[in-house]
Amino acid sequence: xxxLTQSPGTLSLSPGERATLSCRASQSxxxxxxxxxxxxxxxxxxxxxxxASSRATxxxxxFSGSGSGTDFTLTxxxxxxxxxxxxxxxxxxxxxxxxxxxxxxxxx
Amino acid sequence: EVQLVQSxxxxxxxxxxxxxxxxxxxxSFITYWIGWVRQMPGKGLEWMGIIYxxxxxxxxxxxxxxxVTISADKSISTAYLQWSSLKxxxxxxxxxxxxxxxxxxxxxxIWGQGxxxxxxx
Numbered sequence: 001x002x003x004l005t006q007s008p009g010t011l012s013l014s015p016g017e018r019a020t021l022s023c024r025a026s027q028s029x030x031x032x033x034x035x036x037x038x039x040x041x042x043x044x045x046x047x048x049x050x051x052a053s054s055r056a057t058x059x060x061x062x063f064s065g066s067g068s069g070t071d072f073t074l075t076x077x078x079x080x081x082x083x084x085x086x087x088x089x090x091x092x093x094x095x096x097x098x099x100x101x102x103x104x105x106x107x108x
Numbered sequence: 109e110v111q112l113v114q115s116x117x118x119x120x121x122x123x124x125x126x127x128x129x130x131x132x133x134x135x136s137f138i139t140y141w142i143g144w145v146r147q148m149p150g151k152g153l154e155w156m157g158i159i160y161x162x163x164x165x166x167x168x169x170x171x172x173x174x175x176v177t178i179s180a181d182k183s184i185s186t187a188y189l190q191w192s193s194l195k196x197x198x199x200x201x202x203x204x205x206x207x208x209x210x211x212x213x214x215x216x217x218i219w220g221q222g223x224x225x226x227x228x229x
Contacts, residue, residue, distance in 0.1 A: 001170070031213075033213060045203070045205075047217050050208070095212075096155050096157075097155045098155060099152060099155060100152070
């Protein structure tokens with residue numbers, strides 16, 4: 001089973017700042033089968049990024065994903081108030097398709 | 109707009125059985141893999157397993173194999189998650205979600221609204 005480790009656990013930033021979230025896999029992911037999701041309180045997760053770097057439909061271009069192999073990054077270029085939420089990475093290259101434990105992005 | 113609509117919240121006693129549902133809109137439901145994800149209170153997301161409603165091919169996470177059953181009825185575009193004997197530790201929000209166009213080699217692009225299951229005596 002591939003273990004995904006996200007860091008930091010909590011990130012405190014202000015609107016307008018840049019956010020960098022990390023997801024590290026215990027084994028190399030084939031073909032960059034890595035996704036990022038955003039979850040707000042009492043809501044279902046929402047797909048932001050798939051294939052490590054492709055934005056899902058309707059996702060603003062301030063969200064970007066990068067990385068390959070075992071190290072992946074989600075970057076939010078300029079934080080908007082609605083971006084403060086919990087972010088999860090998921091690998092879907094090797095079953096079981098595991099999730100990271102999440103990074104909480106909170107307002108400083 | 110494609111949607112996944114899940115059944116309502118459930119409150120059950122330990123030892124009871126339960127089957128929750130996830131109904132898809134649109135004719136293409138049977139051509140997409142549907143997954144189930146658990147989220148215990150205040151915790152992260154856990155991948156439970158997936159099913160292809162077209163032929164009911166099913167894959168389970170080892171953590172959930174034997175603990176739950178995933179099934180589907182393609183005639184009514186519905187996937188199911190069931191327990192034969194609930195435990196208090198099954199208390200959680202359960203989401204269904206759809207893999208994208210590339211099958212299970214694609215992310216979950218559409219999610220249901222979640223079904224809260226509470227198991228308590």
